[in-house]
Amino acid sequence: MAAPLVRRAYCNGPYGQVHYRIARPAEPAVLPPLLCLHQTPKSGIDYEPIMPLLAAQGRVVLAPDTPGYGGSDAPLAPIGIRDFGHVMAGFLETMRADGVIGEGPIDVMGYHTGSVTATELAVTRPRLIRRLVLVSLAAYEAEERARRLASIDRFPVPRPDASHVAQLWNLMETMHDARVDLGWKHASLAEHLRPGDRLPWGFRAVYEYDFIGALEKLRQPTLLLCPEDDLWEVTHREAHRIADLTLVELPGAAHGFLKVDAEALSARIDMFLKDC
Numbered sequence: 551m552a553a554p555l556v557r558r559a560y561c562n563g564p565y566g567q568v569h570y571r572i573a574r575p576a577e578p579a580v581l582p583p584l585l586c587l588h589q590t591p592k593s594g595i596d597y598e599p600i601m602p603l604l605a606a607q608g609r610v611v612l613a614p615d616t617p618g619y620g621g622s623d624a625p626l627a628p629i630g631i632r633d634f635g636h637v638m639a640g641f642l643e644t645m646r647a648d649g650v651i652g653e654g655p656i657d658v659m660g661y662h663t664g665s666v667t668a669t670e671l672a673v674t675r676p677r678l679i680r681r682l683v684l685v686s687l688a689a690y691e692a693e694e695r696a697r698r699l700a701s702i703d704r705f706p707v708p709r710p711d712a713s714h715v716a717q718l719w720n721l722m723e724t725m726h727d728a729r730v731d732l733g734w735k736h737a738s739l740a741e742h743l744r745p746g747d748r749l750p751w752g753f754r755a756v757y758e759y760d761f762i763g764a765l766e767k768l769r770q771p772t773l774l775l776c777p778e779d780d781l782w783e784v785t786h787r788e789a790h791r792i793a794d795l796t797l798v799e800l801p802g803a804a805h806g807f808l809k810v811d812a813e814a815l816s817a818r819i820d821m822f823l824k825d826c
Contacts, residue, residue, distance in 0.1 A: 551592065553602035553603065553605075553606050554571045554573045554574055554575060554601075554602045554605040555602065556571050556572070556598050556601050556602060557571070557572050557573070557574075557773055558570070558571055558572075558621075559599045560621070560639070560644075561641065561644045561648070561810060562644070562678075563617065563622070563637055563641065563644075564616075564617075564625070564636070564637060565617045565618075565621075565622075565623050565624060565625040565626075565629075565637070566623025566624075566641065566652045567621075567622065567623050568614050568615065568617070568622045568623075568637070568641055569593075569594075569599065569614070569615045569620055570594065570612055570613060570614035570615065570641070571595075571598065571601065571613040571663060571796070572610065572611065572650070573595045573601040573602050573604070573610070573611045573612050575605050575606060575608050575609065575610075575730065576608070577608070578604075579608055579609050579610050579651075579652075580608040580609075580818065581607060581608045581609035581823070581824070582654065582655060582656050582657050582680055583609055583610040583611070583645075583656045583657070583710055584604060584610070584611045584612070584656070584658070584659060584734060584823070585612050585613075585614075585638065585642065585656055585657070585658045585659070585666075585668075586601070586611065586612065586613040586658075586659045586660075586664070586684035587613075587614075587616070587658065587659065587660040587661065587664030588593060588613065588615070588616065588620070588661055588663070588664050588665050589661045589662035589663050589664055589669050589685075590616075590619070590662065590663040590749075590751075590752030590753055590756070591615075591619055591741070591742050591744075591745050591748075591749045591752060592619065592620070592738070592741045592742070593615045593619055593620025593621065593741050593744075594613030594614060594620060595613050595620070595737065595738075595741055595757075596615040596715075596808055597611075597614075597659075597808065599808055599809040600808055600815060600816045600819070601613060601822075602814050602815035603812060603813065603817075604816050604819060604820060607824075608735065608818050609657075609823075610650065612645065612650075612651075614618065614638065614641050615706065615774040616637075616663070616664075616667075616752060616784065617629065617634075617637055618633060618745055618748045618752075619722040619741075619744070619745055619748075619752065620741065620744065624745075624748055628748075628751040628754050628755065628758060629751070629755065630668070630755045630758055630762075631666050631667055631670050631758075631759040632670060632674075632759075633755075633757050634663075634667040634670070634682045634755065635667055635670040635671045635675075635797065635799070637666060637676060638671060639675060639678065640789070642656065643677070647772075648720060655678055655679060655680040656676065656678065656679065656680060657679070657680050657681045657682070657683070657684070657823050658671060658672065658679055658681075658682055658683075658687065659683040659684070659685075660682070660683075660684050660817070661808075662685065662686055662688055662781065663688070663752045663753075663755070663756055664685075664825065665684040665685060665686060665687060666689070666691060666755075666756050666759060666761050666764075668682055668684060669684070669761065669764045669765060669768055670759070670764060672768055672769075672770050672796075673705055673764050673767045673768060674726055676703075676769065676770070679770055680770065680823070681770055681771050681772070681773075681823055682768075682770055682771070682773070683772075683773045683774040683775065683819050684772060684773070684807050684821065685775045685777065686773050686775070686776060686779060686781035686782075686785045687765070687774070687781060687785040687788050687789065688756050688761060688781055688784065689759070689761045689762050689765060689783060689784060689785075689787075689788040689791070690701065690757070690761070690762070690784065691762065695757045695758070696757075698753075698757045699754065699757045702750050702753065702754055702757070703750070705749050705750040706718045706721070706749070707746065707747040707749055707750070708746050708747060715739075715743065716737060717753055718742050718743065719739055722735070722738065722739060722742065722805075723735075725779060725780055725804060725806055726806055727777075727803055727804040727805060727806040727807045727810060728802075728804070729806070729807075729810040730806030730809060730810060734806055735806075736811055738805075738806070749809075749819060750811055759771075761808030762788060762791060764786065765791040765792055766799055768791075768792055768793060768794075769793055769794065771791050771794045771796070771822075771825075772794060772796065773796045773798065773818075773819065773822040774782070774792065774796065774797045774798065775796060775798050775800060775803075775815070776797060776798065776799045776800060777790070777800040777803035777804055777807050778800065778801050778802055778803055778804060779803075779804045779805055792812040796822060798818065799817050815822070
């Protein structure tokens with residue numbers, strides 16, 4: 551049987567349209583929906599390799615783009631993680647109203663910035679979120695967050711000579727999984743370029759948010775995937791703050807690992823989400 555297709559669609563949100571990807575099982579869903587939240591400055595494209603595999607198990611898989619990223623309309627000014635959480639909670643309400651998903655709690659997966667937003671949703675709406683899958687933890691103490699906020703202009707934004715494109719490419723090359731192909735890298739670069747000068751907004755939201763404090767309030771069962779990426783060290787340092795934690799180290803893996811390890815990761819995620 552062919553794997554479910556990943557479709558694209560739009561719905562209304564507080565800042566305009568929200569673009570999202572969706573994969574549905576061939577038969578009516580028997581498992582809670584899975585909401586997938588992406589990293590900055592990407593989009594739901596990162597989840598495309600695993601969405602069909604997870605949907606094939608009997609769940610609806612949704613991957614919306616954060617406002618201002620991917621295909622989603624942008625707010626007029628930077629917004630925070632609590633705003634991201636509000637947008638995603640509203641997105642789920644829309645999906646219910648449209649009959650895409652049913653009533654009851656959902657599972658949520660987050661990647662970097664998405665992990666922060668997923669945690670915010672779980673802490674502020676505990677009846678909504680059943681289980682979490684997080685990829686890395688951008689969990690910094692207040693002093694480090696302030697330092698990073700003060701240097702937020704280090705991220706490449708558009709320049710008249712297009713030198714920012716090469717700067718972005720070179721920066722990304724230091725973070726890519728060695729196994730990803732050139733086509734994936736090119737698609738990833740395009741997603742990095744789409745926000746333009748809004749690129750740092752998602753990072754600003756992370757650095758302004760007390761993620762450590764939120765992790766300490768988290769009570770849902772949580773699978774933490776720890777690839778050897780730019781958050782490897784801080785993830786190991788702060789993972790203990792999660793009360794109900796299953797930690798999976800992925801040495802050697804980095805950005806792009808959801809594609810190259812799609813089958814193994816999907817099986818591991820599915821097993822965790824079904825273990826109740």
